[in-house]
Amino acid sequence: MKEPQTGLTLKGEGGLTIIVGTNDSYEIKGPFTILNDAGDAVFQAEEEWFCRCGHSSNKPF
Amino acid sequence: MATRARTYAGEHIDVNYEVRRCIHAEECVRHLREVFDNKKTPWVQPDNGTADAIADTIHHCPSGALHYVRKDGGATEPIPAHNTIQVDEDGPLYVRGNVTVINGKGDEILHDTRVALCRCGESNNKPFCDNSHIESHFEASAR
Numbered sequence: 718m719k720e721p722q723t724g725l726t727l728k729g730e731g732g733l734t735i736i737v738g739t740n741d742s743y744e745i746k747g748p749f750t751i752l753n754d755a756g757d758a759v760f761q762a763e764e765e766w767f768c769r770c771g772h773s774s775n776k777p778f
Numbered sequence: 779m780a781t782r783a784r785t786y787a788g789e790h791i792d793v794n795y796e797v798r799r800c801i802h803a804e805e806c807v808r809h810l811r812e813v814f815d816n817k818k819t820p821w822v823q824p825d826n827g828t829a830d831a832i833a834d835t836i837h838h839c840p841s842g843a844l845h846y847v848r849k850d851g852g853a854t855e856p857i858p859a860h861n862t863i864q865v866d867e868d869g870p871l872y873v874r875g876n877v878t879v880i881n882g883k884g885d886e887i888l889h890d891t892r893v894a895l896c897r898c899g900e901s902n903n904k905p906f907c908d909n910s911h912i913e914s915h916f917e918a919s920a921r
Binding site: 772 | 898920
């Protein structure tokens, strides 16, 4: 896995909390950058919900 | 972090291996086969490499199955300055950073720098990936 290569300035400075709700999605809080398969930065967020059932029609969210 | 882990003790570094979180990415085998060789018993032989090389190799383990404890005064694993989530095609979410995983009740279940999270819904070790996406033919683009 390589380091992000795009010009985006990566956010850090703080932990990432992943809340695994019962029968629910992952709620991810904290500054983070989403990388694609190639390791390139796609976008940044501070809070996002990720699918963990495999059935979202808008994966990975 | 190292609960349920098996320890392979070396003179300068101990390697902890949590088999349930291993998804056989084999980054360790590729990086340092003298130490990590799944065709040998034991499969981890910490005295076959330098502590620095072993630590550097373990930093590449995407699932967090491997960790280490330095006995030579060397640096502990650095916490990445940035949190990243890599979406693996047909596979898990690879999370790196200063990562805390908590359950729905608010209890901490893991604090780590490297985690592979199930996103196919079929893992027997949720929320961690256990490679069940392969058997279930999970299909999801990496975006």
